[in-house]
Amino acid sequence: MEGWDSTTKSTLTQIPLLSVKAGPRDGAAWTQRLKEEYKALIAYTSMNKAKDNDWFRISAANPEGTRWTGKCWYIHNLLKYEFDLQFDIPVTYPATAPELELPQLDGKTQKMYRGGKICLTVHFKPLWAKNCPRFGIAHALCLGLAPWLAAEIPILVDSGMIKHKDDASSSNES
Amino acid sequence: MEGELKELLSDIKTLKNSLPDRSQYALIENGQGSVQKSGGFVKNFIVKCSIQDMNAEVVDSNPYSRLMALQKMGIVDNYERIREFSVAIVGIGGVGSVATEVLTRCGIGHLLLYDYDTVELANMNRLFFRPKQAGLTKTDAAVQTLSDINPDVVLESYTLNITTVRGFETFMSSLRNKSFCSSKDGCGVDLVLSCVDNYEARMVVNQACNELNQTWMESGVSENAVSGHIQLLIPGKTACFACAPPLVVASGIDAHTLKREGVCAASLPTTMTTRWELLPGLLVQNTLKYLLKFGHVTPYLGYNALKDYFPTMEMKPNPQCSNSACLERQKEYALAKPARDAAAKAKMEAEAPSETKCLHEDNEWNIRFSAGGYHPRASKCR
Numbered sequence: 001m002e003g004w005d006s007t008t009k010s011t012l013t014q015i016p017l018l019s020v021k022a023g024p025r026d027g028a029a030w031t032q033r034l035k036e037e038y039k040a041l042i043a044y045t046s047m048n049k050a051k052d053n054d055w056f057r058i059s060a061a062n063p064e065g066t067r068w069t070g071k072c073w074y075i076h077n078l079l080k081y082e083f084d085l086q087f088d089i090p091v092t093y094p095a096t097a098p099e100l101e102l103p104q105l106d107g108k109t110q111k112m113y114r115g116g117k118i119c120l121t122v123h124f125k126p127l128w129a130k131n132c133p134r135f136g137i138a139h140a141l142c143l144g145l146a147p148w149l150a151a152e153i154p155i156l157v158d159s160g161m162i163k164h165k166d167d168a169s170s171s172n173e174s
Numbered sequence: 175m176e177g178e179l180k181e182l183l184s185d186i187k188t189l190k191n192s193l194p195d196r197s198q199y200a201l202i203e204n205g206q207g208s209v210q211k212s213g214g215f216v217k218n219f220i221v222k223c224s225i226q227d228m229n230a231e232v233v234d235s236n237p238y239s240r241l242m243a244l245q246k247m248g249i250v251d252n253y254e255r256i257r258e259f260s261v262a263i264v265g266i267g268g269v270g271s272v273a274t275e276v277l278t279r280c281g282i283g284h285l286l287l288y289d290y291d292t293v294e295l296a297n298m299n300r301l302f303f304r305p306k307q308a309g310l311t312k313t314d315a316a317v318q319t320l321s322d323i324n325p326d327v328v329l330e331s332y333t334l335n336i337t338t339v340r341g342f343e344t345f346m347s348s349l350r351n352k353s354f355c356s357s358k359d360g361c362g363v364d365l366v367l368s369c370v371d372n373y374e375a376r377m378v379v380n381q382a383c384n385e386l387n388q389t390w391m392e393s394g395v396s397e398n399a400v401s402g403h404i405q406l407l408i409p410g411k412t413a414c415f416a417c418a419p420p421l422v423v424a425s426g427i428d429a430h431t432l433k434r435e436g437v438c439a440a441s442l443p444t445t446m447t448t449r450w451e452l453l454p455g456l457l458v459q460n461t462l463k464y465l466l467k468f469g470h471v472t473p474y475l476g477y478n479a480l481k482d483y484f485p486t487m488e489m490k491p492n493p494q495c496s497n498s499a500c501l502e503r504q505k506e507y508a509l510a511k512p513a514r515d516a517a518a519k520a521k522m523e524a525e526a527p528s529e530t531k532c533l534h535e536d537n538e539w540n541i542r543f544s545a546g547g548y549h550p551r552a553s554k555c556r
Binding site for chain 2 (some may be wrong): 024025064066088089090091092095096099114125132
């Protein structure tokens with residue numbers, strides 16, 4: 001796991017792994033998978049709270065569990081920046097990871113595809129593939145979103161592309 | 175109508191020249207100007223109308239004359255069959271849009287287009303889309319352009335993301351739909367072309383084609399835009415896209431193969447020459463060979479622009495492929511082998527006797543062919 005910082009690595013190893021290899025089209029097996037996803041997410045969130053680093057909230061936006069929405073936060077220079085988070089579970093999940101989206105930042109950074117999909121590091125995909133189906137949504141957030149926020153938000157704030165919601169400005173992002 | 179206007183113009187000229195009184199000339203010249211303008215207007219309205227049958231007549235007004243020539247030259251049997259074919263193109267970007275245009279100009283019967291992106295000025299370094307189409311969805315812009323080029327082609331477009339559950343369902347049902355040509359067996363399309371720019375979408379197309387037992391071709395351009403490839407995938411017979419994914423990892427693998435191809439604005443260098451123009455050409459050429467059954471359909475053709483290197487290869491399926499639909503197709507393909515071998519044998523036997531058919535009934539000058547031993551091709555009549 002070269003290329004990851006040690007905090008990410010240690011956090012990752014503590015998130016429970018999943019076992020059911022099922023995608024959204026696999027009926028009952030998908031329901032099993034969803035249960036495992038929730039378990040891992042709850043465990044990851046508790047870990048974060050314990051470390052005083054509770055940085056996201058997500059929940060399924062539909063009963064099938066194929067669309068998820070929520071929020072994520074990043075603290076920079078003692079200010080907390082909040083962003084909407086959303087993603088779909090692709091049909092080829094878990095072979096392919098979900099494409100995490102921060103729609104409010106669409107167009108503000110080059111490290112993003114159309115619609116606000118975050119651009120992941122070159123290390124993400126090999127690791128995901130190697131660990132399929134053991135990695136799930138919690139792992140994608142830990143390995144994908146968290147490092148992205150850590151890398152991009154400071155740049156965006158310092159360059160003025162995003163402003164804290166308390167700064168009175170017509171074009172602010174919360 | 176153009177002809178009539180021309181006649182009118184020449185009549186006015188004659189009239190003008192016959193007038194002794196020059197004072198009316200200005201009025202007449204005005205009239206001439208108006209008629210000329212109308213003529214130009216009318217010319218722009220000459221729209222290509224749909225045709226009933228493809229004809230091979232070599233005249234200026236026949237859009238298919240140069241294509242039918244392929245048949246006349248013996249390269250293709252029955253070129254007009256192209257009107258029966260249905261091709262789905264996933265991804266209407268740099269490669270996909272050009273592929274749709276080439277197929278349209280070739281007179282393909284039916285095209286299904288899939289993309290969820292919009293045209294932007296950043297796309298203008300590639301062919302096909304025009305600056306004034308910026309803001310339209312790529313599918314709408316494509317339909318606009320293609321229907322103008324050739325109204326004979328039936329166009330179906332879908333502005334959706336095939337990787338989502340709903341998008342995938344629509345994708346699958348559109349491929350299965352046989353309303354264009356109900357006599358097809360299997361799917362409603364003859365070929366699927368994947369011209370997408372990311373691994374996830376390719377995996378989805380792979381999944382769909384494996385499930386539907388649909389032959390498809392995949393194309394790709396490297397992120398540094400100096401190399402590209404096309405690949406033919408026949409479920410069960412050739413490797414599927416998941417059989418040997420670029421992600422088969424030993425630690426320390428070069429991760430370049432995993433990067434998204436040409437989408438991340440950050441890592442995309444200024445894409446210069448090559449690939450966008452060449453690759454769709456290679457893709458459509460392989461498509462036409464596959465559909466019209468001429469030449470050799472390549473299982474894989476790569477292109478390295480820096481060295482002008484075109485590697486080819488064949489990839490067999492992986493018996494431990496992670497895709498279960500692929501494994502099923504492999505099983506079916508293996509089971510069907512005896513039937514295939516019998517059919518191939520029968521075909522060979524049917525072709526053999528015609529080689530000893532006598533070419534000439536008489537041999538007036540008693541010309542003989544003498545070879546070392548019995549030669550099946552040497553007709554006794556020659």
